[in-house]
Amino acid sequence: MEYSGKHSVRCFLAVSLSLLVLALPEFLHAQSWYEQLVTPGNLIEGHAKLENECANCHKSFSKGAQRQLCLDCHKDVAADLESTKGFHGRSPEVGNLGCNHCHTDHIGRKADILLLDQETFDHRFSDFTLRGSHGNAPCSGCHASKEKHRTAPSQCIDCHENNDRHLGQLGRECADCHQETVWAEVAEFDHTTTDFKLVGAHQKVRCQSCHVGEVYKDLPGLCVDCHLIQDVHESRMGPKCESCHQPAKWKDVAFDHGADTDFTLIGKHTELKCNTCHIQPMAQKKPGKACIDCHQGSDPHKGQQGRECGSCHNAGGWRSKVVFDHEITTFPLIGLHVVVPCESCHATAAFKEVETKCAGCHEDVFHDGRLGETCGNCHNPNGWAHWVFDHDTDTDFRLTGAHGGLDCHACHINKNAFELKAPQSCVGCHAKDDTHKSRFGQQCSRCHSTTKFKPARLR
Numbered sequence: 136m137e138y139s140g141k142h143s144v145r146c147f148l149a150v151s152l153s154l155l156v157l158a159l160p161e162f163l164h165a166q167s168w169y170e171q172l173v174t175p176g177n178l179i180e181g182h183a184k185l186e187n188e189c190a191n192c193h194k195s196f197s198k199g200a201q202r203q204l205c206l207d208c209h210k211d212v213a214a215d216l217e218s219t220k221g222f223h224g225r226s227p228e229v230g231n232l233g234c235n236h237c238h239t240d241h242i243g244r245k246a247d248i249l250l251l252d253q254e255t256f257d258h259r260f261s262d263f264t265l266r267g268s269h270g271n272a273p274c275s276g277c278h279a280s281k282e283k284h285r286t287a288p289s290q291c292i293d294c295h296e297n298n299d300r301h302l303g304q305l306g307r308e309c310a311d312c313h314q315e316t317v318w319a320e321v322a323e324f325d326h327t328t329t330d331f332k333l334v335g336a337h338q339k340v341r342c343q344s345c346h347v348g349e350v351y352k353d354l355p356g357l358c359v360d361c362h363l364i365q366d367v368h369e370s371r372m373g374p375k376c377e378s379c380h381q382p383a384k385w386k387d388v389a390f391d392h393g394a395d396t397d398f399t400l401i402g403k404h405t406e407l408k409c410n411t412c413h414i415q416p417m418a419q420k421k422p423g424k425a426c427i428d429c430h431q432g433s434d435p436h437k438g439q440q441g442r443e444c445g446s447c448h449n450a451g452g453w454r455s456k457v458v459f460d461h462e463i464t465t466f467p468l469i470g471l472h473v474v475v476p477c478e479s480c481h482a483t484a485a486f487k488e489v490e491t492k493c494a495g496c497h498e499d500v501f502h503d504g505r506l507g508e509t510c511g512n513c514h515n516p517n518g519w520a521h522w523v524f525d526h527d528t529d530t531d532f533r534l535t536g537a538h539g540g541l542d543c544h545a546c547h548i549n550k551n552a553f554e555l556k557a558p559q560s561c562v563g564c565h566a567k568d569d570t571h572k573s574r575f576g577q578q579c580s581r582c583h584s585t586t587k588f589k590p591a592r593l594r
Contacts, residue, residue: 174189174241176241176242176243177242177243178241179240179242179244179245179248180245182240192204192205199233201234201235202233205234206234211285216229221261221285222261225259225260226260237250238250251284253274262289263287263289267314267315267316268316268318269315290307291307291308291309291310291313292307295309295318300349302349304349304350304351304352305351311324312324324342331354331356334382334383335382335383336382336383336384336385337382344361357376358376358380359376362376362385365385368409371409371410371413371414371415378390378395401450402449402450402451402452403450403451403452404450412429425442425444426443426444426448427442427444430444430453435484436484437484439484439485439486439487440485440486446459447459459477465491466489466491470515470516470517471517471518480496492509492510493509493510493511493514494508494510497510497519502543502544502547503550504550505543505544505547505548506543512524512529531559532557535585535586536584536585536586536587537586537587537588538585546558546564560577561577561578561579561583562579565579565588568588581593
């Protein structure tokens with residue numbers, strides 16, 4: 136009996152061990168049922184679908200594996216940790232802690248395991264640091280109800296689209312101009328990044344002055360596009376205002392007519408207004424460079440002196456600065472002729488067909504034309520009263536004796552004296568004085584002398 140009893144015990148143990156080994160998988164599988172019996176409480180509503188299988192969140196005999204199981208489901212948090220973005224990626228403590236350090240569960244369906252204190256949350260650990268007026272903004276202004284906080288928009292336009300007076304024409308980068316302190320305060324926009332750099336007075340112009348109606352694209356860039364109303368030239372100078380005007384001040388004109396054109400302004404020309412000469416648009420017709428092109432209407436010569444006005448006139452004064460070189464004519468001016476006004480000889484503005492003989496200007500009231508028209512035989516231009524004529528050398532009748540004191544007209548009684556010359560024989564002038572009645576012939580010099588006609592003596 137003793138042997139049988141020991142044998143029976145051995146058999147029971149052997150059979151029991153065999154049954155235990157064969158039933159171990161089923162036992163382990165039945166563990167979830169057991170775990171459900173010992174669960175500490177219901178999961179939150181968001182985890183409720185995982186509640187029937189503890190292995191969804193727990194790994195038997197490995198407490199440290201729970202963090203990875205959480206991240207396998209919460210892939211967005213895992214991505215933040217990997218890229219160091221968002222609260223979980225930026226917070227210095229999260230990386231060393233398990234998820235259950237902050238987010239415990241099994242505390243009921245309605246439990247809040249987020250544990251977010253909006254009053255104390257440090258927004259610096261998020262992807263959007265609160266600066267300026269954002270620090271005073273209510274959370275609900277950006278974080279919509281029943282939405283994850285991580286889904287809150289981070290672009291200015293996402294929240295301020297209703298404040299965008301540009302109606303989207305300037306894109307979505309509001310921070311290029313606006314600041315976080317006050318939306319209405321516009322930051323200094325770097326206009327050099329555009330095709331139109333702001334220089335001079337343009338830097339002080341309000342944006343709306345050029346961008347009328349909040350139009351910021353495809354704006355014209357020519358000066359005349361904005362300053363047409365200020366164009367006193369009425370478009371005669373063309374559209375390139377920058378050729379004369381500067382951005383520093385519209386009225387400051389810096390145009391070098393000599394360097395920038397082939398017509399240098401000198402004398403009275405420097406005082407003229409541009410539209411005095413530029414009476415037509417430059418694109419249609421440029422003013423001529425010849426004097427007559429502008430001064431034809433004031434040409435007293437009526438074109439008879441040609442187009443080279445500069446031969447006589449200069450830019451210092453049209454009427455008072457005549458510098459004509461009379462030496463190039465057939466009548467050079469010498470002596471007192473130099474100071475004689477042009478009009479004294481040139482009776483008409485034609486300045487042509489002027490008499491060049493002395494008698495043409497000087498009426499011969501003294502000789503009454505008896506000595507001819509060649510006044511220069513006796514007179515010179517230094518003075519009408521200064522005359523030099525040597526009757527002894529310039530004629531074939533020497534004046535001797537009393538002849539030397541005679542007036543020219545005593546002998547030269549004919550007006551055409553040079554055609555009908557004065558007689559050279561004594562009787563030619565003294566026929567009336569011949570008391571001999573020609574009885575002694577016409578050789579008066581045989582008895583008389585030129586020193587004194589009486590008394591006479593035979594020679």
